[in-house]
Amino acid sequence: MRRSIATVCLSGTLDDKLTAAAAAGFDGIELFENDLVVSPMTPAEVRKRCADLGLSIDLYQPFRDLDSVSDEIFRKNLDRAARKFDVMAALGVNTVLVCSSVAPDAVDDDDRAAAQLTELAGRADNRGIRIAYEALAWGRHVSTWDRSWRIVQRADHPALGLCLDSFHVLSRDVSPAGIAGITPGKIFFLQLADAPHLSMDVLQWSRHHRLFPGQGAFDLPGFVELVLAAGYHGPLSLEVFNDVFRQSDPGRTAIDAMRSLIALENDLTIRRLPDARLPDAPELTGHAFTEFAVDGHSGPELRSALRGLGFTHTGQHRTKPVELWEQGTARIVLNSAVTHPGPAAISAFAVTSADPGRSLARAGALLAPAHPNVREPGETELAAITAPDGTSVFVTHPGDGWRADFLPTGSAKGPGAGLLAVDHLGLAQPFDHFDEAGLFYHSVLGLDHLATEEYAAPFGLMRSRAVANPSRSVRVALTVALLRRGDWAPAVADPQHVAFTTADIIATAAALDLPALPVPDNYYDDLAARFALDAAFVAALSRHGILYDRDPSGHELLHLYTPVFGGRVFFEIVERRSGYDRFGEPNAPVRMAAQRHRRLNP
Numbered sequence: 001m002r003r004s005i006a007t008v009c010l011s012g013t014l015d016d017k018l019t020a021a022a023a024a025g026f027d028g029i030e031l032f033e034n035d036l037v038v039s040p041m042t043p044a045e046v047r048k049r050c051a052d053l054g055l056s057i058d059l060y061q062p063f064r065d066l067d068s069v070s071d072e073i074f075r076k077n078l079d080r081a082a083r084k085f086d087v088m089a090a091l092g093v094n095t096v097l098v099c100s101s102v103a104p105d106a107v108d109d110d111d112r113a114a115a116q117l118t119e120l121a122g123r124a125d126n127r128g129i130r131i132a133y134e135a136l137a138w139g140r141h142v143s144t145w146d147r148s149w150r151i152v153q154r155a156d157h158p159a160l161g162l163c164l165d166s167f168h169v170l171s172r173d174v175s176p177a178g179i180a181g182i183t184p185g186k187i188f189f190l191q192l193a194d195a196p197h198l199s200m201d202v203l204q205w206s207r208h209h210r211l212f213p214g215q216g217a218f219d220l221p222g223f224v225e226l227v228l229a230a231g232y233h234g235p236l237s238l239e240v241f242n243d244v245f246r247q248s249d250p251g252r253t254a255i256d257a258m259r260s261l262i263a264l265e266n267d268l269t270i271r272r273l274p275d276a277r278l279p280d281a282p283e284l285t286g287h288a289f290t291e292f293a294v295d296g297h298s299g300p301e302l303r304s305a306l307r308g309l310g311f312t313h314t315g316q317h318r319t320k321p322v323e324l325w326e327q328g329t330a331r332i333v334l335n336s337a338v339t340h341p342g343p344a345a346i347s348a349f350a351v352t353s354a355d356p357g358r359s360l361a362r363a364g365a366l367l368a369p370a371h372p373n374v375r376e377p378g379e380t381e382l383a384a385i386t387a388p389d390g391t392s393v394f395v396t397h398p399g400d401g402w403r404a405d406f407l408p409t410g411s412a413k414g415p416g417a418g419l420l421a422v423d424h425l426g427l428a429q430p431f432d433h434f435d436e437a438g439l440f441y442h443s444v445l446g447l448d449h450l451a452t453e454e455y456a457a458p459f460g461l462m463r464s465r466a467v468a469n470p471s472r473s474v475r476v477a478l479t480v481a482l483l484r485r486g487d488w489a490p491a492v493a494d495p496q497h498v499a500f501t502t503a504d505i506i507a508t509a510a511a512l513d514l515p516a517l518p519v520p521d522n523y524y525d526d527l528a529a530r531f532a533l534d535a536a537f538v539a540a541l542s543r544h545g546i547l548y549d550r551d552p553s554g555h556e557l558l559h560l561y562t563p564v565f566g567g568r569v570f571f572e573i574v575e576r577r578s579g580y581d582r583f584g585e586p587n588a589p590v591r592m593a594a595q596r597h598r599r600l601n602p
């Protein structure tokens with residue numbers, strides 16, 4: 001199907017937006033009036049620019065508060081419309097969006113609305129223009145798709161049809177099921193937006209929190225199927241008002257947008273384009289290794305932290321300053337071949353896939369950038385893609401083929417501190433790319449979204465969203481500040497961490513040789529009160545700086561954190577009891593305060 005994007009989705013000037021939309025492969029745009037009004041290009045120049053970029057202008061929008069008015073105001077509105085038809089002729093666009101009236105004095109009368117829309121449609125028809133009527137969810141009287149459809153039927157003019165917008169439909173209680181029964185040809189335009197479930201004023205929800213399909217909570221595939229069942233074959237067009245996208249790099253946003261549409265089309269069960277099917281996401285089977293980029297300062301700190309955690313330096317790369325450290329099945333790679341010294345960072349992680357070739361083919365089809373792999377002759381080929389935060393994600397075979405690049409150091413893995421495996425990675429995301437990251441991990445790697453959590457932390461509100469495979473052998477916890485970080489927030493921006501599992505955290509804690517994170521007594525007092533815990537148990541937790549969480553079904557998490565090493569990274573040890581499936585989010589603020597305390601009082 002043709003894919004379009006409304007200019008309102010993207011940041012910048014009209015030219016920035018058109019360039020970004022074309023580069024991401026869109027076929028067309030919805031031109032927002034404001035973007036034209038502030039542009040130095042004439043409508044004819046915009047038309048030419050779009051044509052040069054291979055973009056059609058599929059919709060001009062919006063025309064507001066046209067109908068349900070007095071006869072006198074309506075005559076003025078027709079004059080206003082005539083002026084816009086002139087602009088549309090110069091632009092070469094033949095469909096205009098008319099939103100349902102939001103004016104406080106709009107008349108509640110479907111006959112009047114229908115009559116006025118018929119009159120408008122007649123005039124539009126004379127100019128070869130079609131009117132797509134859209135019920136805004138906060139329309140004064142017409143705020144549901146079914147009422148807009150009744151009015152369009154009553155008006156009964158060939159140049160008048162509906163614009164259906166998934167946000168307006170799915171944000172209301174009215175069932176969308178009847179959309180499948182709309183007369184074929186009467187849906188003139190389809191706008192797509194997802195959104196998180198929020199209890200708030202619907203206008204604010206729509207203007208600030210829309211997301212691309214797959215990033216929110218709406219059933220977009222189900223919605224699109226209803227529209228296709230009604231015979232719609234126009235473009236799938238994204239119309240996303242989002243505070244973050246409005247101020248992020250439009251090139252990136254346009255690719256995120258395109259990825260959302262490709263994934264959405266793939267999720268449709270009525271498949272219009274059978275050859276557009278994506279390769280299925282192969283099952284991921286585990287974390288193979290996690291790589292930290294370190295320099296002369298952070299390298300020694302991380303080495304001693306790994307030793308303190310019970311890791312052994314088991315391998316040395318044949319050709320590069322890269323070390324392999326192991327404990328249980330957890331593998332950490334320290335890469336000192338850094339070109340830009342700075343804080344330590346998780347530069348890459350590797351997951352094992354049942355079919356790495358297919359994983360990468362899917363990633364490519366979803367526009368995931370391939371990571372340029374610098375490989376010496378004789379080294380294992382490791383293909384990688386680049387995640388939205390710049391981390392390289394390697395996808396490898398379950399075997400240990402990549403280990404052939406490492407020569408054994410001669411030190412054998414010992415029992416260490418009882419760490420068994422990687423439980424999850426914690427990746428603080430760049431503010432502009434959080435929703436993009438959620439969609440990336442879900443669509444590209446086939447990981448499921450677990451719940452999104454929000455919590456108040458010492459330096460601002462935080463949001464976390466975890467993604468995981470069904471068996472939970474691959475988990476990544478993404479976090480972001482709800483508002484762009486304040487200037488006063490501490491030096492450790494966007495920390496990253498690796499969490500390891502243990503079967504007995506108390507024994508593991510006793511075996512560690514690391515500086516402790518000072519967890520305050522107040523925390524344990526509160527914990528005992530909140531969960532009615534046994535005093536001896538709380539004392540044991542407190543002795544080792546272990547934090548505790550329990551979900552509503554009674555599953556427990558015992559976990560501890562290390563201080564920050566190398567300027568940016570820390571480690572976590574978790575003991576999940578009886579299927580606890582979260583990440584101890586309520587304890588994240590305790591960890592942040594403790595890490596700051598420890599930094600200020602080393």
Ligand SMILES: O=C(O)c1ccc(O)c(O)c1
Pocket residue numbers: 061062097099134136165191206207239
């Ligand atoms: O928020 C608005 O005003 C607005 C305008 C045009 C649309 O298509 C829409 O869905 C919302």
Ligand SMILES: [Mg+2]
Pocket residue numbers: 134165191239
């Ligand atoms: Mg809309």
